[in-house]
Every structure is written in structure tokens, then in C-alpha cells.
Amino acid sequence: MMMIFGIPIQAFLGQLLIGLINGSFYAMLSLGLAIIFGLLRVINFAHGAQYMMGAFVGFLLLSWIGINYWLALLVAPVIVGITGIVIERFALRRLYNLDHLYGLLFTFGLALVIEGGFRYVYGSSGQPYATPDILSGGVNLGFMYLPIYRGWVVVASLIVCIGTWLLIEKTKLGAYLRAATENPTLVQSFGINVPFLLTLTYGLGTALAALAGIMAAPIYQVSPLMGSNLVIVVFAIVVVGGMGSIMGAIVTGYMLGILEGLTKVFYPEASNIVIFVIMAIVLLVRPAGLFGRDV
């Protein structure tokens, strides 16, 4: 058997793949959080619940009206994004002039209400979501067996992350977003409707969470609490990457996902805490985060 650092190479690559897949979800979720925090200065604790909603909406669309996975990839984020727009427009907006803590508390409460509501209706056990036919099965790469769906998740999340990054760094809308992140009042004095931009951004952030959720549905089960564990890890990642840094969120998401996977190979006992240990170290050494500008 081939060995790498004293570990069978199959186990090494297997955990690397699991790390990469987790990292894909971390990246997509922390990206949305970073965009929302950058412009709205709201720490969106409801992000995990919105990820769960994406998976549930996909699941319900399939079981009620037979909308398949591919269509759900489009429809679920739109539906959840609209709920985000409604939340921003009627609730979050009232909190912008208060301390950031209020936004955090509000979205935290919102997450509890959403997750509690789904648990009340659907119970806390998971619902299966079948892998779409074309992506089921796997390929033997020689050194390991790659389930096709998991490969697809890695590729799709890379496309989503790079696409979002391009949208923010290379388009006019992105220039508005970046400028408004720096100085919203001045941007609005130029004649740009900043309140609308904020609504749109929250909608986009929640839609990204929902997209991650529907993509996660065939891998993890669809359950009301699927986001609540994940969101804590994702917050740690955003802190490591640097609050509000888009590229930082993406790179850190993949990096820490892979690191977590490799920890499972070399020292499994630490795999659940390695991300938090790194967060603590980064906070001590470089409080603005690895990619953050000084706040």
C-alpha cells in the first residue's frame, strides 16, 4: 500500500476530498456573510437558517410539485433571497443606526424562530434528498473512488465563488458595492440609491446561503438544524479571513476545510476544534484577519 507521511494514501486523499467538499460549503457561506457584513455591517446569524431553508425549499419543491434538482438550484435561492429582501426591508433596515449588536441579536433570534418553525412542522430528523441521476455513481481515479456528485459540488462552488468575486471586483454594480462599503453616505450623495443597494445585497447574501443549502441536500440530509452547527464554523472562518474581505472569505473557506480534513487523518481528536484554535491564534496575532484591512 502506498503511504504518505506514514498514512495510507487512500485515507489521505479521502480526507482531502472531504475537506475540499466541506471547504466548498464553508467558502460559499462565508462569502455571503462577508458580503453582508461588508456593506450592511450586520453579522448575519440567520445565515445557517437560510442555508437550511435553501435545502428545505428544494426538498419541498421536489416532493410537492416535482421540481427537480437543476431547476431547484435556481428557484430555491430566488425564493429564499426574496425572504431575505423582505426581512431587510421591514426589519433589519430599522437597526442600521443602532449598535451592531442589535443586528446580531435580531438575526440570531430570527435563526431560532426559523429553525424552531421548521422543526415544529417537520421534526428534527433528516429528510433524504436523492442525488440527481446524472450525478449519481462515481469514478475510480485509480488511487481513490470519487463520487461524481461530490466532484460536482467542488466545481460548482468554485464557479459560484469566482463568479461572485468577478461580480464584485469587475462590474459597475460591484464598484457601487465596494464604494458603498467604504462610505455609503458619499455614494448616496452621488445619486445612487444606497438603501436599495443594501436590500439587494442582503437578498444576494441569503440567496448564496440557499444555493449552498440545496447543493448540500443530497450529501447531508435535509434537516431543520443542518445550518446551526455549520454557521458557527463559518463565523470562525470569516474571522480568520478578515471581516468583509471577499477574497479572504473564499480562500480561507477552502483552506480551513482542507486543513480540517487533514487533521482528521493525522490527529482525529483535534479535527473538531482545529478551526477554532486557528481563529484564536489569528485573533491574537492579526486581529483584522489574514486578508482583512485594518478596521
Added chain:
Amino acid sequence: MTDRQSLLSVRGLNAWYDESHILHGVDLEVREGETVTILGRNGMGKTTTLRSIMGILRKRTGAIDFDGKDLMNRPLHHTARAGIGFVPEERGIFATLSVEENLMLPPIVSKNGMSVDEIYELFPNLKERRSSQGTKLSGGEQQMLAMARMLRTGVKMLLLDEPTEGLAPVIVQRIGEILQTLKQRGMTILLVEQNFRFASKISDRFYVMDHGVVTEGFDVAELPARMDTLHEVLGV
């Protein structure tokens, strides 16, 4: 000068920062094509006046009419669309945007704006450095960029807050030339300026502010006769 039409009229303007009452009934008038400078010591409400006209400061009462439109009950982003461009004291160049992105950021509000080519002709440095990060420019270049991006939009009037602050004399002179060019093109300018010599070369009229009210207004022709009292009021 007096036969020109009034473009901006401010009457009885009061404004507050939180609980502190800064403006106590400001009255002023700017006619089309004029350059008017507000003089006054620090903390007398000059910047607050510009910010209140623009609508950045929302806690305000009184009347502000611009080009026949009432500006009091409009959201901030409608002021620029009415035709006013604001260049803040801190210039407001965005660090995460390139020079060109900074230039192209404000939306066009009328067809009367300058083309990008015309702007680069007026500000050759900006063309040279158009792909640099906005805040990598020197202070003078940042001030020029802050003005240039307003010229593209086609606003009728510029509110300039201390455009020469902290700049070397040769740059101040250059900014003076640019403002002269804008005047010739018919731009209306309301200026807040501590640099009295600079202001006296380009202004048509002056207002003096003291403790949140306009205490006097006069034409540039009356300036020599008023120098002594002005020195006293301004402490220059």
C-alpha cells in the same frame, strides 16, 4: 451679475448634529454661473451648510430650492439627480476602486457633463494613473479626481468644501485654473474656503458666516474696502 437667475436659494436653514444646534437660520442665494465663497472661522457652520444643502445632514428645517425644485423632502440620492455635485473636505476617494472606477462611479444626471476624454485633457495626471488604486494618488491628485468625477455627471452646480486644504501652492494654483475653466463653461460653484487669497481670485461674491448664521454678503468689487473688518472677523 444681478440679472442672472437664481439657481440655489436657501432661506431660514436650521440644522442639528444630534442635539447640538449648528445652523440658526442661514440665508443665501447663488445665481446661475456664479462662484460664491462662504468665509468664516472654523466651527461656524460652513461645512454644515454644504452638508445640509446636499441633504447629507437630515435634521434640518427651513427652505432649500434648487433650479425650481424643493430639496427639503427628497432622499439624499435625489439631490445629485436634481443637479448638485458635492466634493467633501476629505475628498472621499475610494481605496477599493481604481482611479478610473472612482471617476466613473457617480451616475450621469444630465447630458451637459464632460466626456471622459475632455476630463483627461483637463487632468492629464489622472489619465496617466487611471489604473492605480484611488488612494495611491497624491493629495492634490485626489482633490482633482474628486472634482473630476463630478464634472462627468453633468451637474449644474458644485459644492466644494476646502478644495485647497493641505495642498502645495503650485497645486492650489492649478486648482484655481481648473475652477476658472469650469466657470467659463458656465458651472455654478458654492465654495467653502479658508484660503482667502485663493478664494478672492475666483469668486464673484462672498458670504461671511459666524455662529451658524450668515452675517454679511458682498460682491468681489467691495472686497478691498472690507479687508480690515474681514481680517478681524476671520482672524486671518
